[in-house]
Amino acid sequence: MSTALVVGGGPNGLTAAALLARAGLDVTLLEAADEIGGGTRTEEAILPGLLHDHCSAVHPMAVTSPAHRALDLARHGLRWRLPDIDCAHPLDDGTAGVLLRSVEDTARLLGPDGPRYRRLLEPSVRHWDALGDDVLRPLLRLPGHPLLLARFGLPTTLPPT
Incomplete structure (x- = not known):
């Protein structure tokens, strides 16, 4: 059996390890921290009941990742917790x-810049199911x-102006 060594138990390392194991490789995952998860870990670090994200609180690409x-x-x-x-x-x-999670709601808060924000983001959000796979895959072939x-x-x- 082929073997693989994955260094780092963050979201990328965990995904790589799981896909390699699924493909039949014997996988060893090494993580220096006390727990796996990397930047996707959440805990009550400041106040009881207040969830604190170690790195990023928004993982839009992970949520829609083909992997x-x-x-x-x-x-x-x-279970993704979406704020x-x-x-x-x-x-x-x-x-x-x-x-905000809604382009329309965010645009409404931007006052005179709202229509420009909506025009910029709405097409990508509307077509994300088709666009997401192209954005999240290497550009090794025609999208x-x-x-x-x-x-x-x-x-x-x-x-930006």
């Missing part, structure tokens, strides 16, 4: 910009939806 879907992690107990507010960014005037992928990537070439 994670193939592993059917929900069958094994994975009402994905993130907040404090502004100089004491207010904060917030990113399945090249026009959607171009529409997704082109705005990143523009200045």
